[in-house]
Amino acid sequence: MLLALASGVALALAFEPVALPVLVPFAVAGFVLSTRGLSGPKGFVPGLVFGIGFYFVLIWWMRAVGTDAWIGLSSVEALFYGLLGSVAALLGRLRRWPLSIAAAWVAMEAIRSTWPFSGMPWGRLSFAVVDTPVADGLAYVGSTGVSLLLALAATLLAWLVVARGRQRAVAAVSLAAVVGMAVAPTLAPYTSTPEAHVTVAAVQGDVPGPLGNDILYDFRQVTQNHVQATIDLADDVRAGTVPKPDFVVWPENSTAVDPFADDQTLAGIRAASAAIGVPILVGAIVDAGERFVLNQGIVWNPGTGAADRYTKWHPVPYGEYIPFRRFFDGKNLGRLAIIPRDMLSGTRTAPLDIAGVPVADAICFDVGYDDGLYAQVARGAQLVTVQTSNATFIQTDQIDQQFAMSRLRAIETGRYVVVAATNGVSGIIAPDGSVLDRAGIRTQDVLVERVGLDSSITPAVRLGPWTGRACVGLTLVGLLLVLVPYRRRHHRQVTARAPRARGRSAPATPDD
Structure with missing residues (x-):
């Protein structure tokens, strides 16, 4: 023990x-x-x-x-x-x-x-x-x-x-x-061999509040922080102090209400989009009827608005949806009452089209799973983005563990990875896992980097889930090799002892 x-x-x-x-x-x-x-x-x-x-x-x-x-x-x-x-x-x-x-x-x-x-x-x-x-x-x-x-x-x-x-x-x-x-x-x-390069900006708008660990404390200010940081970036671009990005990445929960149903949020996104003049990958909570919501990365093009969308593949049980909700009622939900609607899972396998660039997106915990990223990269994604809202865990080591996973995905897919977080950790990662730039915790920052685009598929992505499946098969075969002979030996021993237990001599057997 x-x-x-x-x-x-x-x-x-x-x-x-x-x-x-x-x-x-x-x-x-x-x-x-x-x-x-x-x-x-x-x-x-x-x-x-x-x-x-x-x-x-x-x-x-x-x-x-x-x-x-x-x-x-x-x-x-x-x-x-x-x-x-x-x-x-x-x-x-x-x-x-x-x-x-x-x-x-x-x-x-x-x-x-x-x-x-x-x-x-x-x-x-x-x-x-x-x-x-x-x-x-x-x-x-x-x-x-x-x-x-x-x-x-x-x-x-x-x-x-x-x-x-x-x-x-x-x-x-x-x-x-x-x-x-x-x-x-x-x-x-x-070795990743870029076929082209683009300039990408990752916006970390920061979360208001004494601890910065509650995305809903002042969710409108969270959105406004990202809007203003993007407008400030546009001012810097016009001043010539930073290069103009080809597109901008906002984090998960940069809008905590449906931008298609909330006029103030919609106006903010349009203002940021008009100022920077390039697509913005917005992290938004979108209504899906009265009972459900979607956690989405939405490509927002200047002038024309919403285009491609990625929906989070792996919502967190009891955090973003309540399994077996039908067995609960209003009296016994307790703290789960703060989750009035269940988040639906996404199924998109094609990369997003952002400014003509095929991009594989992952939202928060999605980065820990192989399936979504493998599917998008195998279908032509040349770049990876991770939109995350780690505000709940901002005072913990979860953010460092998750950022390490983002670096791992860069090596595994042979892609640059752009991480946008609400208040940490945002960063831009090279295909060898090295960190090109990183924002501080609980700060407002905009990271602008020139990154490579690569269409080649790593052997890891080609293998996909087959290594895990092979291990499951080997384990089952090993258990059969152990358990089947054991059951046979046990049966023979019981059979050999049975006559003696009734007071008679046991017949001779080949084993005897």
């Missing part, structure tokens, strides 16, 4: 704000050793303890929403590691258990990143490696593939600990080979 708990906490420390990715293989190896030699049911307990140590520390920032939200979400995610503990204990009986358990780890990450509801991708092993030599592998095998290499290195490290004699040498050689594979891309990193 102590080993499992310490290993879980150590894995959490691999991520921001501590950011010690070297702990990843040791933490996962500790998980494997804590479940080794146990039965499937008993393996659940150390797995759960590991999950508690990991997830309760990793998303400590969820307390900004509420202590109940932090405990609830952490507990659900910890259960996945409990189930993985049972699976690891069973797969540990196989001859090639390091490979089987590594595949099971990645299968678990793939499943919990999509279920229940839209899943929770935070804490995937690959999300810790953006500033390490392993990061260059993201463009080749994707975040799932990098997680697999890290998990395999960890299981081989565990094998090295328990192996004896000749097996220890085999474990050492295997571990060295996997580490070599993980860092090999540093010798030939994927």
Whole structure:
């Protein structure tokens, strides 16, 4: 139990704000050793303890929403590691258990990143490696593939600990080979070759209020901040102090009311659009009837108004919509009463057309998921934008964890990434993950950078979800190899004992 708990906490420390990715293989190896030699049911307990140590520390920032939200979400995610503990204990009986358990780890990450509801991708092993030599592998095998290499290195490290004699040498050689594979891309990193360049502006308007952590505290002022920052940018362009952007990116929730239904918000967007004279990607909450809303990135062209739209793929359950709302009534909603309407999920796979540039958009937590960005990049997106409203978490480390994911996506897709946040962290990221410019927390700022456009598709995007699917398949095969022979042996033992239990001699069998 102590080993499992310490290993879980150590894995959490691999991520921001501590950011010690070297702990990843040791933490996962500790998980494997804590479940080794146990039965499937008993393996659940150390797995759960590991999950508690990991997830309760990793998303400590969820307390900004509420202590109940932090405990609830952490507990659900910890259960996945409990189930993985049972699976690891069973797969540990196989001859090639390091490979089987590594595949099971990645299968678990793939499943919990999509279920229940839209899943929770935070804490995937690959999300810790953006500033390490392993990061260059993201463009080749994707975040799932990098997680697999890290998990395999960890299981081989565990094998090295328990192996004896000749097996220890085999474990050492295997571990060295996997580490070599993980860092090999540093010798030939994927290189983005821009076909053209554009100038992009990311506007961070800031959020009013004493703490700046409530987007609804004065939502009209939030919109006005972004309008004024864009008008000021236009003044700077006319003065010749900054180059004119080809388009401007506003963050998620830069308008918290429907701009098509609210005259004041509409007037502000039109004023900003007329001043700068180029398209603005506006982050807006849009009505979808009396019961639903949409969280959208809307391309707003000067003179003609709204054009292409991207709708957030992964709204947050119990944050942006209430699952099973029909089972609640007005009396037992509690704090959930602040979510009067459910946010619908988007399905757009084609990139947005912004000033003639095909752009892949992601809204807030979307950046943690592979599906939406992979789909848009595979269909021709030459640039990635991330619109986010992290105001709720502005005093926490969530913003640093999410920004690291944006940098990871830049490497993985081979694209420049433009991040616009309401009050942090906004930034412009190169395809190698380096940060070209970054705004300060709780400041109003406008970042203007010349970025490249690339149509080439990285091997990671071509692989898509297949690495995760393969790991799920390998895990199922491994469980069958363990459980089917076990059931057969158990049946033979019961059959052999049955006559004796009735007081008669058992007949001779081939096994006897």
